[in-house]
Amino acid sequence: MERALKIDQLYVSYLGNQVVKDITFSVEKGSLVGIIGPNGAGKSTMMKAVLNLIAKDKGEVEVFGEPLKKWKKRIAYVPQRSDIDWDFPITVFDVVLLGTYPNLGLFKRPSKADRKWAHECLKTVGMDAFSNRQIGELSGGQQQRVFLARALAQNAELFFLDEPFVGIDVASEETIIHILRDLKNEGKTILVVHHDLSKAESYFDHLLLLNKNMIQYGASEEVLQPEVITKAYANQFSFLQTKGVNVTS
Amino acid sequence: MNMFEFFQALFQYEFLQKALFTSVVVGVICGIVGCFIILRGMALMGDAISHAVLPGVAISYMLGINFFFGAVITGVLTAVGIGYVSQNSRIKHDMAIGIMFTSMFAVGIVIITMMKSSADLYHILFGNVLAVRMSDMWITLGIGVLVIGLVVIFYKELLVSTFDPTMAQSYGLPNKWIHYALMAVLTMVTVASLQTVGIVLVVAMLITPAATAYLLTNRLSVMIYLSAALGIVASVFGLYFSFTYNLASGATIVLVSAFLFAMAFFFSPSQGLVWKAHKSRRNRLELMRK
Secondary structure (H helix, E strand, O other), X not given: OOEEEEEEEEXXXXXXXXXXXXXXXXXXXXXXXXXXXXXXOOHHHHHHHHOOXXXXXXXXXXXXXXXXXXXHHHEEEEOOHHHOOOOOOOEHHHHHHHOOHHHOOOOOOOOHHHHHHHHHHHHHOOOHHHOOOEHHHOOHHHHHHHHHHHHHHOOOOEEXXXXXXXXXXXXXXXXXXXXXXXXXXXOOEEEEEOOOHHHHHHHOOEEEEEEOEEEEEEEHHXXXXXXXXXXXXXXXXXXXXXXXXXXXO | OOHHHHHHHHHHOHHHHHHHHHHHHHHHHHHHHHXXXXXXXXXXXXHHHHHHHHHHHHHHHHHXXXXXXXXXXXXXXXXXXXXXXXXXXXXXXXXXXXXXXXXXXXXXXXXXXXXXXXXXXXXXXXXXXXHOOHHHHHHHHHHHHHHHHHHHHOHHHHHHHHHOHHHHHHOOOOHHHHHHHHHHHHHHHHHHHOOOOHHHHHHHHHHHHHHHHHOOOOOHHHHHHHHHHHHXXXXXXHHHHHHHHOOOHHHHHHHHHHHHHHHHHHHOOOOOHHHHHHHHHHHHHHHHHO
């Protein structure tokens, strides 16, 4: 199997505190990877550092054996909902069209073919009926689907999604996970920051469990063992135990 | 004097033609640049930069060079200074803006007072569009062509980096340089506006037409055209009132602009307060009837 992504000894600090320590793992092409861990475990921070969106203290990132820089335009990133100004004067279709921008040269405008492609991507996520709506008029799930359509429009090889399932409806969640599986079957590599352990095994084939340090990376069923999970969620578990919940099973 | 007489005067007096031409160009470029300023949440920054060109203008006068150069230098220096202070201390962005621009403005006032020409200070602060010289007109036109050219060429990049800076950065756009380029453009627009509205009121021409357009459309491209058009309307009518009633041109232009904003605020089809109130009242009545 070809190696799509290799992270070597990644360290990141925020305001002088180390929030991500010594992360080393590699992802095979065509994997659907969930990044899980408790609140404040540095999941989003790690993703941003991998993409060079924030400075890292140390660490190497390789994409298909080459520096990240060479692959920038073939990597689609779907930000957290809270990072977007939903009042911005932009329509649903124009958001999706942004996905074609990375592969257009300077001075170039999207062509007819680009517009047609953007429309198809919008259809894939089932949002083509909302084409002319202002982006803020949609529900959270619909907005997330539009941003996924934008990622599709980018014709990317790697997809990074930051908490795509937060605050969205069940139908949208199913649509999104369905599309991610299709992408995986096409040989695309997908990393998703996710917080809901209950669905982690059914959604992802690999999991990266974090709590500032890397706890474990591997096939989902291996990572979702009680003794592994406990290492990351130790604090929460001791809280649960004081409440009389038995988590040692 | 009615509109007809104003047009007659327009054909008669060259100074009035120059004034009208300059104000229209300023209306257009302030309208265009203003859209990006407000969507990037930099309205306060616009205010700061426009004030911070004062020392540059003063020093240029003193050295006998065109004030365009001095203004751009102090304007960009202030933008860099604000960024430096807020990124390297617990001082928040708005605090840094407040400190830096008032300091620069004060420096400018001191220099101009030392030059003992308070008349010039008055015109720089409040504009004097009826005294526009041929050279000012050309500078304004040059800046206008440059600004429109830049926005047309880099529209795509400006749109992405304004709407979703994270995406822009992830595919390799230099957000930081786009920011400073925009600051440089902002100082140039301020220089172009010195004659028509003056330093103190430039920010109104940047923000008010753009904000009015923002209430009227859901598309950035439409917003830019609308904002430029509103800028023109404000400039033409403002100049008319200024000429007719012998009022400061900056003030009349800004007031026309503010009036247009108020109309949009209350009557905009999608965002207007009046329609919103009307709709919710109708909904309530309908529910009562059921």
